[in-house]
Amino acid sequence: xxxxxxxxxxxxxxxxxxxxxxxxxxxxxxxxxxxxxxxxxxxxxxxxxxxxxxxxxxxxxxxxxxxxxxxxxxxxxxxxxxxxxxxxxxxxxxxxxxxxxxxx
Amino acid sequence: xxxxxxxxxxxxxxxxxxxxxxxxxxxxxxxxxxxxxxxxxxxxxxxxxxxxxxxxxxxxxxxxxxxxxxxxxxxxxxxxxxxxxxxxxxxxxxxxxxxxxxxx
Amino acid sequence: xxxxxxxxxxxxxxxxxxxxxxxxxxxxxxxxxxxxxxxxxxxxxxxxxxxxxxxxxxxxxxxxxxxxxxxxxxxxxxxxxxxxxxxxxxxxxxxxxxxxxxxx
Numbered sequence: 001x002x003x004x005x006x007x008x009x010x011x012x013x014x015x016x017x018x019x020x021x022x023x024x025x026x027x028x029x030x031x032x033x034x035x036x037x038x039x040x041x042x043x044x045x046x047x048x049x050x051x052x053x054x055x056x057x058x059x060x061x062x063x064x065x066x067x068x069x070x071x072x073x074x075x076x077x078x079x080x081x082x083x084x085x086x087x088x089x090x091x092x093x094x095x096x097x098x099x100x101x102x103x104x
Numbered sequence: 105x106x107x108x109x110x111x112x113x114x115x116x117x118x119x120x121x122x123x124x125x126x127x128x129x130x131x132x133x134x135x136x137x138x139x140x141x142x143x144x145x146x147x148x149x150x151x152x153x154x155x156x157x158x159x160x161x162x163x164x165x166x167x168x169x170x171x172x173x174x175x176x177x178x179x180x181x182x183x184x185x186x187x188x189x190x191x192x193x194x195x196x197x198x199x200x201x202x203x204x205x206x207x208x
Numbered sequence: 209x210x211x212x213x214x215x216x217x218x219x220x221x222x223x224x225x226x227x228x229x230x231x232x233x234x235x236x237x238x239x240x241x242x243x244x245x246x247x248x249x250x251x252x253x254x255x256x257x258x259x260x261x262x263x264x265x266x267x268x269x270x271x272x273x274x275x276x277x278x279x280x281x282x283x284x285x286x287x288x289x290x291x292x293x294x295x296x297x298x299x300x301x302x303x304x305x306x307x308x309x310x311x312x
Binding site: 065 | 115140142145163165180188195198
Binding site: 009011035036037038039040041057059061073076077080084090091092093094095 | 302
C-alpha cells in the first residue's frame with residue numbers, strides 16, 4: 001500500500017548547498033538527497049559548458065520528500081525568496097507515492 | 105502520442121546496488137538507470153556529509169520505468185522487505201508519460 | 209502559489225548530449241539540467257556494468273521544464289525520431305508544479 005506525498009526538487013549552485021539543506025531541515029523535513037548536475041538556465045550557461053560534460057559539475061540537485069503539502073510549499077517559497085535573487089536556481093514540486101510514511 | 109507508465113525510484117546504499125538491480129530484473133523490468141547520490145535520511149547522515157559534497161557519493165538512486173502498475177508495487181514492496189531493515193533507503197513511485205511503450 | 213508545467217526527461221548516451229541539448233534549445237526551451245548516469249536498457253547493458261558503478265558513467269540524463277505541453281511533446285518526438293534509431297535512449301514526461309513561471 002502506498003501513500004501520497006510531495007517531492008520537492010531544487011536545482012541550484014553547488015556553492016550554497018549547505019545553506020539550502022540547513023534551511024530544508026529547519027523547515028522540518030527529515031531528509032534529502034543530493035546529486036551533482038550541470039546545465040543551462042535562463043541566466044545563461046551553467047557548469048558543464050565551462051569545462052565539458054565530463055568535468056566537475058558546478059550545480060546540485062536536492063530532492064526532499066514530505067508528506068505535508070503545506071511544508072512542501074513553505075520550503076520552495078523560502079528557498080526562492082532567500083536565495084534565487086542572488087543565485088541561479090529553479091525549484092518545483094512533484095506528486096509521489098511512498099511506502100513507510102513514518103520515514104518522512 | 106504518449107502512454108501512461110510508472111517510474112519507480114529507489115535511493116539506497118551503493119553497497120547493495122547489484123543486489124537491488126538483480127531483484128528488479130527478476131521481477132521482470134526491462135531496464136533501469138543509476139545515479140550517484142549523497143544525502144541525509146531518517147537514520148542520520150549519509151555520504152556527502154562525510155567528505156564534502158564534491159567527494160565520492162556513497163548512495164545510489166535507481167530509476168525503473170514499467171508499464172504495469174502491479175509490477176511497480178511488487179518491486180517497491182520486495183525491495184523494502186528485503187533490504188530496508190538492514191540498509192538505509194527510501195522508495196517511491198511517480199506517474200510518467202512515455203513514448204514507445206514496447207521498450208519497457 | 210505554483211503553476212502547472214511539464215518536465216521532459218531524456219536518458220541517452222553521453223556521446224550525443226550536445227546534439228540533444230542543441231535540439232532542445234532550437235525547439236524553444238530556455239534551459240536544461242544534465243546528470244551523469246549508468247544503467248541497463250532494452251538494448252542491453254549500459255555503462256556502469258562495463259566498469260563498476262564507481263567508474264565514469266557513459267549515459268546522461270537531461271531534464272527540461274516547459275510550461276507549454278505541446279512543446280513538451282514536440283521535444284520528445286523530435287529527440288525520439290532523430291536519435292533513438294541509432295542511439296539507445298528513453299524519454300518521458302512528468303507533471304510538475306513550478307514557481308516563477310517566467311523563468312521557463
